[in-house]
Amino acid sequence: MTDRYAVIGYPLGHTISPAFQQAAFDHLNIDACYEAIETPPDQIGQRLDDLRSGRLSGLNVTIPHKTGIVAGLDRVTDTARLTGAVNTVTATHDGLEGDNTDVAAIQEVLRRANVPTGIDCLLLGAGGAARAALVALSRRGDRVTIANRTTSNAQQIVRDLAPDSGFNTIALDSPSMTALAHNSRLIVNTTSIGMHGGPAPDRSPLPDEAFHAGQTVFDIVYRPTTTPLLAAAARAGATCLGGLEMLILQGAHSFQIWTGRKPPFNVMLAAGRQALEAS
Ligand code: NAP
Numbered sequence: 001m002t003d004r005y006a007v008i009g010y011p012l013g014h015t016i017s018p019a020f021q022q023a024a025f026d027h028l029n030i031d032a033c034y035e036a037i038e039t040p041p042d043q044i045g046q047r048l049d050d051l052r053s054g055r056l057s058g059l060n061v062t063i064p065h066k067t068g069i070v071a072g073l074d075r076v077t078d079t080a081r082l083t084g085a086v087n088t089v090t091a092t093h094d095g096l097e098g099d100n101t102d103v104a105a106i107q108e109v110l111r112r113a114n115v116p117t118g119i120d121c122l123l124l125g126a127g128g129a130a131r132a133a134l135v136a137l138s139r140r141g142d143r144v145t146i147a148n149r150t151t152s153n154a155q156q157i158v159r160d161l162a163p164d165s166g167f168n169t170i171a172l173d174s175p176s177m178t179a180l181a182h183n184s185r186l187i188v189n190t191t192s193i194g195m196h197g198g199p200a201p202d203r204s205p206l207p208d209e210a211f212h213a214g215q216t217v218f219d220i221v222y223r224p225t226t227t228p229l230l231a232a233a234a235r236a237g238a239t240c241l242g243g244l245e246m247l248i249l250q251g252a253h254s255f256q257i258w259t260g261r262k263p264p265f266n267v268m269l270a271a272g273r274q275a276l277e278a279s
Contacts, residue, residue, distance in 0.1 A: 003032040004055065008039040008047055009062035013197075017060055020248055020268040020273035025257050027267045032057070032259075034050050041068060048072045048115065051091040058258040059089040062249065063245050066128055068215030073098045082161060083131045089255040101253035102132035105246045106188075106220075107139060115186060115243055117141050122181050124172065125190035126153035129220055133190050134161050145180060147172045149191070172205060183212035187233075189219040194227035204228040222247050223276065249273050 007017040019036040039047055039172030044065060050056040061069050066085040070076060073086065079084045086098035117143040125132055126148040134157055137144050145168045148154040153171035170180065172191075180189055192198040193205045198221075206229065211217065218231035223244030228242045251272075252263035 001007075001032075001069075001251070002030075003057040004033060004036045005034045005055060005058045006047075006058075007034075007060040008037050008044070008065060010038060010040050012036055012038040012062070012188065014279050015062070016247070016272050016275040017251055017277065020272035021251055021255060022262055023271035024252070024268050027264045028259075028261055030259060030261070037235055039065070041065070044072060047183055048089075048096060051089065051096055052093070058254070060175060060254055061087050061089060063128070070098060072096070079135065083135055084160070085128055085131060087250060088257055099254075099257060100132060101250040101257070102129065102246075103136045104248035104253050106133050106136035108249050109246050110136075110186075110216075112245070113239065113240075115218065117186055119143070119185040119269065120183065121145070121186040121188065122184035123188050123190065124127060124193075126157050127190065128152070128190075129190040131161060133188050133220070134158075134167075137188070138162050140164060142186065143167075145170060145179060145184070147180075149173070149175070149273055154230055178207055178210050181206050182212065184216060187211075187215065187217045189217075189221065189229055191226075192221065194219065194224075194229050195221045196223040202228060204232050206232070206238050208232045209235065211236035211238045215239070216241065219243060220246055221279075224230060225273075225276065244272060244276065245269065 018034050025032040076098040080098050080100040085098045089101045090097050120141040121144045123146045146154040147170045149172045151171045158167050193200045211233045217238045217240040218241040219227045219229050220243040234240050248269045253261040
């Protein structure tokens with residue numbers, strides 16, 4: 001019987017997850033299909049019933065359900081508990097398990113790019129993706145400053161995720177942001193500034209003077225693949241990392257959890273890139 005997997009969110013909009021997950025199943029000749037199921041909050045229970053009954057074998061979970069779905073699961077991994085968010089649900093023989101593969105994906109993007117650990121890092125944003133990034137950066141041993149439009153949200157994620165870390169917070173529009181960014185070896189953007197269809201698609205969260213060669217700038221926004229932030233960082237000679245690789249890696253980790261098979265990363269990346277260009 002064909003196993004069914006899906007991504008759920010609301011509204012789901014255009015998601016490229018079906019393109020790259022299906023490519024992985026097909027490449028490994030696994031009899032499975034992966035679809036996008038737009039799921040309003042009052043239908044999450046139905047999706048969980050689908051998992052418990054075997055109509056679905058696994059789910060990816062996206063905005064706005066990453067937090068709300070936790071209550072319907074039988075257990076979550078330590079990483080999911082720490083971030084308070086689940087993006088992968090697996091139907092196991094003894095119940096539904098939630099995991100958060102965004103954290104491992106962020107760590108792997110930085111590892112693949114040979115970014116040294118234990119360095120000064122500026123994290124922009126304090127939303128859901130920032131929580132995963134803060135856990136990932138803490139695990140790398142980086143010294144993190146969190147900058148956000150709403151400073152209280154930045155303070156809150158430090159209290160929740162890294163209370164003993166001594167990490168500083170700062171307002172994104174603070175006059176000292178440019179110097180702080182310039183002195184940071186690694187800059188990670190998790191705000192939605194620069195995102196196509198987002199609140200400020202043509203803006204960069206930092207001025208051009210923030211960047212220089214020798215820095216790494218990682219923008220987890222993947223649509224467009226070159227955001228205004230990355231374009232400015234590239235002009236200054238910084239190493240630039242886009243969000244597509246992270247998106248594929250979080251999905252590849254989900255694939256491995258569901259199937260126990262090594263995900264064909266390059267196949268998934270090519271399919272994801274093609275789907276993104278076509279959308
Ligand atoms: P979220 O929870 O809604 O957080 C949004 C963040 O952006 C908050 O820090 C918010 O600041 C800030 N922000 C929004 N509009 C702003 C504006 N006009 N000016 C300044 N700051 C603004 O969203 P999320 O789930 O963290 O996602 C953020 C981005 O990451 C999205 O573009 C998403 O597509 C991307 N993402 C990528 C991946 C990947 O795999 N590559 C995974 C997850 C997310 P306040 O706290 O002040 O509101």
